[in-house]
Amino acid sequence: MIFTFDFIILIFMVVAAIIALNVKDLLSASMIFGIYGFLICLLWAEMGAVDVAFTEAAVGAGVSAVLFIATVFNTNRKSSD
Amino acid sequence: MLSKVFATIAVVITGGLLLYGVYDFPSFGDPNSPPNAGVEGGADSVSQYFITQTYNDSKVPNIVTAVLADYRGYDTMFETVVVFAAGIAIFCIMRSLGNANDPAREKDEIHSFTHGDHNRIIIGTTCRIVVPIVQIFALYVIAHGHYSPGGGFQGGVLLGASFILLALSSDLNAALKRLSEKNYFALAAIGVLIYAGFGLVAQFLGANFLEYGVLQPILFTDGPEMARSHSMLGVEIGVAFTVMAIMFSIYANLSTRGTLKNGL
Amino acid sequence: MEQLVEQILEPHFNFWIYVILMMIGLWAVIAKNNLIKKLIGLSIFQTAIILFYVSLGVKEDANIPIKKPTPIEYSERAYDSEADTRSAYAAAEKTPADENADSKAGDSQKKKAYEKINPDKIANPLPHVLMLTAIVVGVATLGVALAIAQMIFKEFGTLEEDEVLKVIKGGEQDD
Structure with a gap:
């Protein structure tokens, strides 16, 4: 646990969350959500939760972003807000 | 517009109360906080038992795997069942979607312009080389989950992701040729059955459900500790089967509206 | 300045961020109009809860929870x-x-x-176990939600909440 890393990653996470929710293009939103997943995976590894970090890297950053993109591909890419 | 104002008010009130409550929390990284060390004057925290006794009980260095597959075996078993049920639910929803006459189907024809495109040669070849490496790494993660970070969930997701990578790089049919729909649902059910089977065998031998120590004569190990270690590996393999199959089935159904044709 | 970081920021910063992420997620679930955006908000809400749990299990100067004791x-x-x-x-x-x-x-x-083994030198494994399964189950349920979103898109031709509500209310008035 190193507080400087902790601080930086947490700030980036909040920024990534806000951007993911405010982008009008849903494909970009899905990709930024994948970035959010990688950041939180870094945070788990930094806090000593290696198993959780591993799962998050595979699931949160990889599979769930792909699932979002698959849905956006089959529906509408534009969002009103 | 009004709903956004109300939402903001509700969120600010909730967040303010939670931020107020944060000041009563133990400070970050404190080893003597109640979740880490138990309540003062009361019993020790259960996590302390896990940390000190796991290696004596089951000869597994990775405490997370041991707690996941042994001490909290019921929890993990029904989490696996939840994953299985979610896969079935997605299959039912998407299949009812795909079979109806869908005007949007024509859109897929436009999207499928990449089929047979020469731009795919580089991506396809690279992924063809990468996929076996991912799968071997996933098997290592499952088998070595006792000694390093990893286990059934992570390895299963990696195996599923390798099939998703194959489907993304070339075609969904290329992945379905290797793991057809009938096979992946069979694998998902077999995974849950392997997990429950370990519990049932333990029950037939006179112990409680999922009490692995009693499996010692069947697994030919010396001592109940090694029997627990080996049973954990078996259980993780079951979890990996289910998670792999369901991850791939979720992707296959979501990307094709349940028709399993003309994927992403 | 250093004192400020050590006494005010460091003991509770993770918990502040968990509350802030939870507020962002909750606001998105309530106020966003697009269903995909709502689901992204729901996922952020979920990771906020996971952040809360894992932060509780952190111990200062502790190792990861993998330990083989020497005889x-x-x-x-x-x-x-x-x-x-x-x-x-x-x-x-x-x-x-x-x-x-x-x-x-x-x-x-x-x-x-x-x-x-000294328990103070190994991170608390219990929150890790609980959250590990929660992440995998979370992606499975996210898949169900996305399937329902595709079903809504097929039925109404849109993913915007207000347009879907307009169609539903309009249908009721016709009857």
């Missing part, structure tokens, strides 16, 4: 002869053969054969 009789000998950890590892590898001999001697003797 006592060998480790003592190693420390006597001023040997470093390398000889302790070499001794640890001998244990399986040793256990074979021990297993007939009885369980009570074998249980005391390992050094006592």
Whole structure:
């Protein structure tokens, strides 16, 4: 646990969350959500939760972003807000 | 517009109360906080038992795997069942979607312009080389989950992701040729059955459900500790089967509206 | 400045961020109009809860929860002869053969054969276990939600909440 890393990653996470929710293009939103997943995976590894970090890297950053993109591909890419 | 104002008010009130409550929390990284060390004057925290006794009980260095597959075996078993049920639910929803006459189907024809495109040669070849490496790494993660970070969930997701990578790089049919729909649902059910089977065998031998120590004569190990270690590996393999199959089935159904044709 | 960081920021910063992420997620679930955006908000909400749990299990200067204790009789000998950890590892590898001999001697003797681990130096494994399964189940339920979103898109031709509500209310008035 190193507080400087902790601080930086947490700030980036909040920024990534806000951007993911405010982008009008849903494909970009899905990709930024994948970035959010990688950041939180870094945070788990930094806090000593290696198993959780591993799962998050595979699931949160990889599979769930792909699932979002698959849905956006089959529906509408534009969002009103 | 009004709903956004109300939402903001509700969120600010909730967040303010939670931020107020944060000041009563133990400070970050404190080893003597109640979740880490138990309540003062009361019993020790259960996590302390896990940390000190796991290696004596089951000869597994990775405490997370041991707690996941042994001490909290019921929890993990029904989490696996939840994953299985979610896969079935997605299959039912998407299949009812795909079979109806869908005007949007024509859109897929436009999207499928990449089929047979020469731009795919580089991506396809690279992924063809990468996929076996991912799968071997996933098997290592499952088998070595006792000694390093990893286990059934992570390895299963990696195996599923390798099939998703194959489907993304070339075609969904290329992945379905290797793991057809009938096979992946069979694998998902077999995974849950392997997990429950370990519990049932333990029950037939006179112990409680999922009490692995009693499996010692069947697994030919010396001592109940090694029997627990080996049973954990078996259980993780079951979890990996289910998670792999369901991850791939979720992707296959979501990307094709349940028709399993003309994927992403 | 340093005092400010150590006394005010450091003890609770993770918990502040968990509340802020939770507020962002909750606001998105309530106020966003697009269903995909709502689902992204729901996922952020979920990771906020996971952040809360994992933050509770962190211990200062602690190791990751993977630990193979060295057997006592060998480790003592190693420390006597001023040997470093390398000889302790070499001794640890001998244990399986040793256990074979021990297993007939009885369980009570074998249980005391390992050094006592200090729980304060290993991170709390329990939140990790709970959250590990929660992440995998979370992606499965996210898949169900996305399937329902595709169903809504097929039925109404849109993913915007207000347009879907307009169609539903309009249908009721026609009846």
